[in-house]
Amino acid sequence: DIQMTQSPSSLSASVGDRVTITCRASQSIGSYLNWYQQKAGKAPNLLIYVASRLQSGVPSRFSGSGSGTDFTLTISNLQPEDFATYYCQQSYSTVITFGQGTRLEIK
Amino acid sequence: QVQLQESGPGLVKPSETLSLSCSVSDGSIGSYYWSWIRQPPGKGLEWIGYMYYSGTTNYNPSLKSRVTISIDTSKNQFSLKVTSVTAADTAVYYCARGGWSGSNYGAIWFDSWGQGALVTVSS
Numbered sequence: 001d002i003q004m005t006q007s008p009s010s011l012s013a014s015v016g017d018r019v020t021i022t023c024r025a026s027q028s029i030g031s032y033l034n035w036y037q038q039k040a041g042k043a044p045n046l047l048i049y050v051a052s053r054l055q056s057g058v059p060s061r062f063s064g065s066g067s068g069t070d071f072t073l074t075i076s077n078l079q080p081e082d083f084a085t086y087y088c089q090q091s092y093s094t095v096i097t098f099g100q101g102t103r104l105e106i107k
Numbered sequence: 108q109v110q111l112q113e114s115g116p117g118l119v120k121p122s123e124t125l126s127l128s129c130s131v132s133d134g135s136i137g138s139y140y141w142s143w144i145r146q147p148p149g150k151g152l153e154w155i156g157y158m159y160y161s162g163t164t165n166y167n168p169s170l171k172s173r174v175t176i177s178i179d180t181s182k183n184q185f186s187l188k189v190t191s192v193t194a195a196d197t198a199v200y201y202c203a204r205g206g207w208s209g210s211n212y213g214a215i216w217f218d219s220w221g222q223g224a225l226v227t228v229s230s
Contacts, residue, residue, distance in 0.1 A: 001168075031211065031214070032211070032213060032214045034216040034217070036152075036217070042222075042223075043201055043203075043220035043221065043222055043223050044152065044201075044217070044220060045220070046216055046217060046218050049206070049214070049216035049218075050208070050211050050214050050216070055218065087151065087152055089152075089154075089216075089217070091213060091214055091215040091216070092213065094165055095154075095167060095168060096154040096167075096215065097154065098151055098152040098153070098154065099151075100151050101151050101152075
């Protein structure tokens with residue numbers, strides 16, 4: 001299976017900050033990388049698909065980049081509703097895998 | 108806007124079979140990857156498997172021998188069965204729709220999710 005490793009596992013930031021979350025794949029996955037936001041007690045919500053495409057209805061302060069093995073999710077101008085856990089997910093392999101998650105907390 | 112809703116028992120005894128259904132509303136069972144994903148309490152997401160609307164299935168090898176996913180187009184729903192459950196199968200189970208694009212063959216993203224169903228395995 002392709003292992004997805006996110007860093008950091010958790011981070012603290014303030015409203016208005018710009019934050020970057022990294023996802024690294026154990027082998028090249030092209031651009032087959034998606035990002036999700038999950039709030040406590042809720043289902044995950046798709047933010048970015050195919051590395052950099054913004055899902056309909058997602059604010060433009062969310063952006064994704066990368067290809068191959070290294071990917072980033074950037075959130076500009078953090079808003080109170082952005083404090084949540086973020087997951088990356090690859091579908092390059094027939095066995096779909098997720099990263100372990102990054103918890104974004106209020107500083 | 109498609110909506111998904113899981114249903115099924117919240118408590119299953121060890122060694123028995125876990126069965127969940129996912130109703131798809133405001134949309135039909137079309138050409139998507141109809142998927143199940145689970146999340147043990149306090150932990151991350153684990154993909155269980157999917158059935159493409161044509162009937163093709165793909166399961167996580169870690170669960171493959173115990174999992175069956177099926178689609179009932181007449182009822183606009185799909186289902187999950189996990190046999191011989193243990194406490195390790197205790198989790199919130201999500202049904203999800205897997206989107207895809209012809210320009211990125213193989214890319215699958217989960218664009219709609221159910222609210223999740225907590226299933227506890229305990230005697």
